[in-house]
Amino acid sequence: MLNPQLNKHGELQHLLTTEGLPKAVINHILDTASSFVSISDREVKKVPLMRGKSVFNLFFENSTRTRTTFEIASKRLSADVINLNIQASSTSKGESLLDTIDNLSAMHADMFVVRHSQSGAPYLIAKHLMETGQHHVHVVNAGDGRHAHPTQGLLDMYTIRHYKKDFTNLRVAIVGDILHSRVARSDIHALTTLGVPEVRAIGPHTLLPGGLEQLGVRTFTNMDEGLKDVDVIIMLRLQNERMSGALLPSAGEYFKSYGLTPERLALAKPDAIVMHPGPMNRGVEIDSAVADGPQAVILPQVTFGIAVRMAVMSILAGTQG
Amino acid sequence: MNSVIKNLHIKNGHLIDPANGIDGKQDLYIVDGKVASVGSAPAGFSAGQTIDATGMIVAPGLVDLSARLREPGFEYKATLQSEMQAAMQGGVTSLVCPPDTDPVLDEPGLVEMLKHRAKGLNQAHVHPLGALTVGLKGKALTEMAELTESGCIGFAQAEEPIEDTTVLLRAMQYAKTFGYTVWLRPQDAHIGRGGVAHSGPLASRLGLSGVPVMSETIALHTIFELMRASGARVHLCRISSAAALELIRAAKKEGLPVTCDVGAHHVHLTDADINFFDSNARLTPPFRSQRDREAIRAGLMDGTVDAICSDHTPVDDDEKLLPFAEASPGATGLELLLSLALKWSEDHGAGLSRAVSRITADAARVAGLDAGTLSVGAVADVCVFDPAARWVVQASALASQGKHTPFLGYELAGQVQATIVAGHVAFQRNAR
Amino acid sequence: MSPLNPSQLDAEALYATLLAAVKAGLAGISDVAIVGIHSGGAWLAERLAADLGLQDRLGVLDVSFYRDDYAKKGLPAEVKPTHIGFNVDAATILLVDDVLFTGRTTRAALNELFDYGRPARIMLAALVDRGGRQLPVAADFVAAHVAVQPGQALVLKRDGDGKFTLTIEHA
Numbered sequence: 020m021l022n023p024q025l026n027k028h029g030e031l032q033h034l035l036t037t038e039g040l041p042k043a044v045i046n047h048i049l050d051t052a053s054s055f056v057s058i059s060d061r062e063v064k065k066v067p068l069m070r071g072k073s074v075f076n077l078f079f080e081n082s083t084r085t086r087t088t089f090e091i092a093s094k095r096l097s098a099d100v101i102n103l104n105i106q107a108s109s110t111s112k113g114e115s116l117l118d119t120i121d122n123l124s125a126m127h128a129d130m131f132v133v134r135h136s137q138s139g140a141p142y143l144i145a146k147h148l149m150e151t152g153q154h155h156v157h158v159v160n161a162g163d164g165r166h167a168h169p170t171q172g173l174l175d176m177y178t179i180r181h182y183k184k185d186f187t188n189l190r191v192a193i194v195g196d197i198l199h200s201r202v203a204r205s206d207i208h209a210l211t212t213l214g215v216p217e218v219r220a221i222g223p224h225t226l227l228p229g230g231l232e233q234l235g236v237r238t239f240t241n242m243d244e245g246l247k248d249v250d251v252i253i254m255l256r257l258q259n260e261r262m263s264g265a266l267l268p269s270a271g272e273y274f275k276s277y278g279l280t281p282e283r284l285a286l287a288k289p290d291a292i293v294m295h296p297g298p299m300n301r302g303v304e305i306d307s308a309v310a311d312g313p314q315a316v317i318l319p320q321v322t323f324g325i326a327v328r329m330a331v332m333s334i335l336a337g338t339q340g
Numbered sequence: 341m342n343s344v345i346k347n348l349h350i351k352n353g354h355l356i357d358p359a360n361g362i363d364g365k366q367d368l369y370i371v372d373g374k375v376a377s378v379g380s381a382p383a384g385f386s387a388g389q390t391i392d393a394t395g396m397i398v399a400p401g402l403v404d405l406s407a408r409l410r411e412p413g414f415e416y417k418a419t420l421q422s423e424m425q426a427a428m429q430g431g432v433t434s435l436v437c438p439p440d441t442d443p444v445l446d447e448p449g450l451v452e453m454l455k456h457r458a459k460g461l462n463q464a465h466v467h468p469l470g471a472l473t474v475g476l477k478g479k480a481l482t483e484m485a486e487l488t489e490s491g492c493i494g495f496a497q498a499e500e501p502i503e504d505t506t507v508l509l510r511a512m513q514y515a516k517t518f519g520y521t522v523w524l525r526p527q528d529a530h531i532g533r534g535g536v537a538h539s540g541p542l543a544s545r546l547g548l549s550g551v552p553v554m555s556e557t558i559a560l561h562t563i564f565e566l567m568r569a570s571g572a573r574v575h576l577c578r579i580s581s582a583a584a585l586e587l588i589r590a591a592k593k594e595g596l597p598v599t600c601d602v603g604a605h606h607v608h609l610t611d612a613d614i615n616f617f618d619s620n621a622r623l624t625p626p627f628r629s630q631r632d633r634e635a636i637r638a639g640l641m642d643g644t645v646d647a648i649c650s651d652h653t654p655v656d657d658d659e660k661l662l663p664f665a666e667a668s669p670g671a672t673g674l675e676l677l678l679s680l681a682l683k684w685s686e687d688h689g690a691g692l693s694r695a696v697s698r699i700t701a702d703a704a705r706v707a708g709l710d711a712g713t714l715s716v717g718a719v720a721d722v723c724v725f726d727p728a729a730r731w732v733v734q735a736s737a738l739a740s741q742g743k744h745t746p747f748l749g750y751e752l753a754g755q756v757q758a759t760i761v762a763g764h765v766a767f768q769r770n771a772r
Numbered sequence: 773m774s775p776l777n778p779s780q781l782d783a784e785a786l787y788a789t790l791l792a793a794v795k796a797g798l799a800g801i802s803d804v805a806i807v808g809i810h811s812g813g814a815w816l817a818e819r820l821a822a823d824l825g826l827q828d829r830l831g832v833l834d835v836s837f838y839r840d841d842y843a844k845k846g847l848p849a850e851v852k853p854t855h856i857g858f859n860v861d862a863a864t865i866l867l868v869d870d871v872l873f874t875g876r877t878t879r880a881a882l883n884e885l886f887d888y889g890r891p892a893r894i895m896l897a898a899l900v901d902r903g904g905r906q907l908p909v910a911a912d913f914v915a916a917h918v919a920v921q922p923g924q925a926l927v928l929k930r931d932g933d934g935k936f937t938l939t940i941e942h943a
Contacts, residue, residue, distance in 0.1 A: 022616070023616055030846075038545070047849065050850065050851065051847060051851050053853060054834060054836070054837070054851045054852070054853055054854060057853065057854060057855070061856075061887060061888050062887070062888060062889055063886075063887035063888070065887065066837035066838065066884075066887070067837070067838060067883070068837050068842055068847075115658065115661070115662070116661075116662065116663070117661055135663065137663035137664070137665050137666055138546055138547035138548050138617070138663070138664065138665065139546065139548075139616070139617030139663050139664040139665075140663040142616050142617045143617065143619075143661070143662070143663055146616075147661075163547070163663075164547050164548075164663075164665070165547030165548075166546055166547030166548075167547070201547060204545065204547060228544040229539060229540060229541065229544055229550075230540055230541025230542070230543075230544040230545065231544065233541040234541070234544075234545065333837075333847055334846070334847055336846075337842055337843075337845070337846025337847045338846055339844075339846065
């Protein structure tokens with residue numbers, strides 16, 4: 020089956036995953052994003068690129084933060100935004116996913132920003148749009164199950180590029196619940212595509228998925244070892260459900276072995292940056308002293324996130340199906 | 341309703357009857373619904389009907405060890421009519437159906453009704469498996485003797501592993517008492533439940549929850565121990581991994597009364613065929629790695645795997661047009677069984693006779709059925725097919741209401757030209 | 773003024789002409805800011821700012837987000853950064869471009885500047901005017917009028933030493 024992210028001319032028709040995105044495409048998105056960063060500093064924080072276009076935020080999984088940043092990005096592109104919060108549907112209740120899409124397309128949606136609890140849901144939508152000849156409608160994956168969160172991956176890359184410039188001599192560590200993390204997967208694919216020579220995954224065995232080595236990742240269960248001489252630390256959020264799923268005994272024990280404390284941070288390079296996709300669980304995966312400290316770039320990530328999403332949406336909207 | 345069955349002469353075909361070691365040009369003569377002779381006409385024979393099988397293979401009717409007919413209870417997915425027609429078009433003259441209907445086949449009355457309805461269609465012989473436990477719930481034993489009397493050829497749990505090992509032991513001991521075969525899908529009750537893809541790098545990449553191989557091997561270890569303790573005969577359904585096949589090979593060497601089958605799709609596909617979350621590739625057990633697929637092919641060659649079945653499971657569109665993990669597992673198979681078995685023989689040098697054997701005589705032996713051969717005196721169930729004819733797998737080509745298979749859009753070789761059941765030509769593609 | 777033959781263009785000489793015109797035209801106006809449109813306009817603006825002593829009143833614009841052909845062509849492969857380092861409100865701005873043609877780029881640049889604030893006055897300087905206007909736009913300062921065949925483009929280049937040249941290329 021053809022890669023559903025690309026149209027028949029090889030241009031980006033949808034953004035579904037960072038996996039398989041050519042390096043040139045990633046760099047184009049990052050370069051375009053840097054032009055959008057300065058817009059936040061002007062009086063009129065808008066450009067007219069998507070004026071008259073309708074962006075539908077389809078969130079089948081709750082997330083105020085991500086939805087808000089996409090809304091801000093859309094509005095800065097002068098698009099009209101409609102928010103739909105649809106709780107995760109099962110087949111027996113209510114409208115099927117594709118029926119929802121058809122109804123919204125009939126209302127002249129130009130772009131769907133989709134978050135869903137099931138891996139692969141945006142692919143189903145993209146395939147459906149392609150098969151029903153709706154080549155002018157674009158899909159942005161805002162997070163599907165454990166599979167991908169490409170805009171987060173891209174804004175993480177933007178952040179690293181901003182502070183470190185050159186990817187080709189970096190050690191990057193991703194810490195936490197990688198098993199369940201779509202952010203980790205999107206980061207890993209982008210990092211390897213951009214030529215980062217060493218990507219590390221740090222966590223207990225219960226939270227490390229199989230097959231990471233095949234993705235080019237070195238795994239560590241000892242955080243002190245894993246953080247040695249690292250340039251970038253990406254901390255992942257630990258969700259409460261992991262405790263009840265017999266994956267971890269308690270948040271306290273997790274913090275003891277895998278929490279990012281100032282002592283552990285000191286094992287990395289002195290100019291290492293600390294990132295986090297948010298929202299943070301202070302005292303669980305990260306110590307407040309680190310989160311509020313000089314090496315944390317967590318708030319800039321949010322600012323960059325708006326610019327990166329504007330870049331993604333304006334590149335997609337400009338692609339002729 | 342029973343019209344007089346004409347004498348049937350199938351001429352000029354290449355006969356393959358693995359049970360009797362026949363693999364060559366031979367005519368077939370059928371009288372009174374039974375095989376009268378092979379090669380030369382029996383004395384005084386006059387054909388009421390002749391089929392010219394020039395360029396065709398004449399084989400025993402296919403014996404399919406697993407085909408879901410969806411009745412009773414799942415008529416919105418498929419009906420007896422459509423699926424029995426699909427069997428005819430697939431050359432399947434005997435099929436075994438699992439007990440996971442709605443209601444579950446745990447009552448003799450339900451079994452009788454199913455058999456009665458199937459018989460009335462005058463198509464394939466239907467052999468139901470009875471539920472091993474009431475409601476498939478893994479707690480209380482079913483009335484196995486009564487169910488056997490109604491027509492069940494064995495007892496199974498379909499996709500529901502028995503959690504309480506003691507219950508499984510008792511069920512096997514009870515079955516052994518009467519000489520019944522227990523058909524079991526080896527899967528652990530907890531590990532891998534809720535998984536939708538083979539645990540491995542691909543599932544990790546796609547963010548799909550995995551079914552580890554150990555779900556199959558842990559269950560096998562338990563089953564073999566219980567077999568040693570009870571002496572029961574067990575048929576293992578839908579083996580998916582190399583590790584499992586190793587264990588089965590050893591168990592057979594040990595002399596345990598065990599047989600096993602694989603689904604036809606699993607002979608050819610791996611987890612990579614999920615591609616971009618194609619829910620047509622959502623099956624249970626899941627497609628595993630290349631190494632596992634190679635082991636399945638090797639097992640079929642050396643007889644560790646006794647039979648290939650279609651695992652025919654019609655699923656309607658609404659249940660497949662969903663995100664991968666939410667889609668219902670299953671693929672249509674009755675009309676692909678022959679082509680997929682032939683594909684194995686073609687692509688991997690298995691030889692036509694061996695491939696035909698795995699879907700006729702070997703399958704019949706596993707199920708304890710008097711079928712799958714063209715022995716003189718046997719019920720004349722015959723499949724005449726053109727091994728070279730190519731067809732595209734698409735909805736319009738399938739009689740089954742199940743239109744979903746990962747082979748959609750593929751071109752396959754091998755097409756049934758005629759299906760004869762008990763001497764009656766139940767299906768003919770182009771009337772000759 | 774009869775149109776020059778494109779093959780006779782000496783970009784450096786034209787720049788000198790433009791500089792003289794701009795100097796004269798801006799005489800007596802204080803605090804002018806110079807904004808160049810990427811890429812040719814930006815190079816010219818840099819040189820003008822240096823020659824006029826206005827280096828700290830220099831800005832550069834990329835009009836990609838304001839073009840009117842986005843629906844047909846999408847975003848260009850390369851979007852360069854826009855940087856306006858001064859307060860646009862009440863400013864007198866000299867907008868600089870290399871080739872004035874349809875007038876659409878100027879329209880986009882004006883819209884973009886107005887999203888930064890409300891300037892007091894905007895003047896337009898172009899090295900070359902090739903005619904073919906599709907909008908009511910006119911330059912205040914032009915070094916030469918040049919006739920260019922349809923299907924061809926006039927392209928300003930800058931070499932490693934900062935020297936300007938003009939060439940004809942296929943559009």
